[in-house]
Amino acid sequence: xxxxxxxxxxxxxxxxxxxxxxxxxxxxxxxxxxxxxxxxxxxxxxxxxxxxxxxxxxxxxxxxxxxxxxxxxxxxxxxxxxxxxxxxxxxxxxxxxxxxxxxxxxxxxxxxxxxxxxxxxxxxxxxxxxxxxxxxxxxxxxxxxxxxxxxxxxxxxxxxxxxxxxxxxxxxxxxxxxxxxxxxxxxxxxxxxxxxxxxxxxxxxxxxxx
Amino acid sequence: xxxxxxxxxxxxxxxxxxxxxxxxxxxxxxxxxxxxxxxxxxxxxxxxxxxxxxxxxxxxxxxxxxxxxxxxxxxxxxxxxxxxxxxxxxxxxxxxxxxxxxxxxxxxxxxxxxxxxxxxxxxxxxxxxxxxxxxxxxxxxxxxxxxxxxxxxxxxxxxxx
Numbered sequence: 001x002x003x004x005x006x007x008x009x010x011x012x013x014x015x016x017x018x019x020x021x022x023x024x025x026x027x028x029x030x031x032x033x034x035x036x037x038x039x040x041x042x043x044x045x046x047x048x049x050x051x052x053x054x055x056x057x058x059x060x061x062x063x064x065x066x067x068x069x070x071x072x073x074x075x076x077x078x079x080x081x082x083x084x085x086x087x088x089x090x091x092x093x094x095x096x097x098x099x100x101x102x103x104x105x106x107x108x109x110x111x112x113x114x115x116x117x118x119x120x121x122x123x124x125x126x127x128x129x130x131x132x133x134x135x136x137x138x139x140x141x142x143x144x145x146x147x148x149x150x151x152x153x154x155x156x157x158x159x160x161x162x163x164x165x166x167x168x169x170x171x172x173x174x175x176x177x178x179x180x181x182x183x184x185x186x187x188x189x190x191x192x193x194x195x196x197x198x199x200x201x202x203x204x205x206x207x208x209x210x
Numbered sequence: 211x212x213x214x215x216x217x218x219x220x221x222x223x224x225x226x227x228x229x230x231x232x233x234x235x236x237x238x239x240x241x242x243x244x245x246x247x248x249x250x251x252x253x254x255x256x257x258x259x260x261x262x263x264x265x266x267x268x269x270x271x272x273x274x275x276x277x278x279x280x281x282x283x284x285x286x287x288x289x290x291x292x293x294x295x296x297x298x299x300x301x302x303x304x305x306x307x308x309x310x311x312x313x314x315x316x317x318x319x320x321x322x323x324x325x326x327x328x329x330x331x332x333x334x335x336x337x338x339x340x341x342x343x344x345x346x347x348x349x350x351x352x353x354x355x356x357x358x359x360x361x362x363x364x365x366x367x368x369x370x371x
Contacts, residue, residue, distance in 0.1 A: 077350070078315065079350070082309055142356060142357060143354045144356075161354060163353040
């Protein structure tokens, strides 16, 4: 009787594992592995190259040595609209210290509509046209606004979701500007990335059953 | 021996976690089941489709106040002989939210109903016809918004002579 129960449990788990790995592999085939899940602090920010509203191509790696505020938003997201003027002010205030603000529009609207929206809000920072790939790379960004604070060495200092107080955003900017590359940080980051990769596989396998 | 005992327990725990994740991604809007829908051949029938929005969410009404906001839209696909004569949406509630206290948005929250009017010709064959479709909406909570998504809408229309 006990043996039958054990066989049943093992079979059940094997089926779940097969379903999970099937979904995971399907996702990997379509988009590559999800790179950021869970606590992302200290993890290298995934690089990307996206079209900007002015037609140029912009890569995150272009800004190595700068602190980057990477904000995911959409024209249909009213809370996103509240933060954008704050980002403009912060860009003006902290540009001399090395802050770069990048907006990534996760939006099906035409680029002209996105440009008009940004212009009406007086956006003075670069707005890029997001893709599913970059959303996936940043942990399947679903909840907007979502903002990543990226240090000068390309590692993530913080991730914030939902509308926050301007004070909290400014604190995160200051923290990001204060984080400077340290000797050996590259090696530390590589080690963290390897640990993360193992965790990602485990979480993605679970996530794939959804 | 202890390992052999612990193995099934660990397996059960993992399976439970996997199942919990599998059912963790509930949509913010669900549709109430529709009972039997019957119509006489040649007549029209108004069908009430009832939806419930999760307590922490709201969705844009069918007529949001800005063209940039994504309206709630019901799309139905019917067999050739059945036509969708009309879809009646409820008026939105004008509400302001912590993220924009000075701006009123036209939204649905809690429970709401959409009425779909289906029409059949007099010469339609008696029987059961599938009606499929989807409700597309875009939800937000008090501080953030989710991408637009759709939930399926399905029911059977029984035509009698």
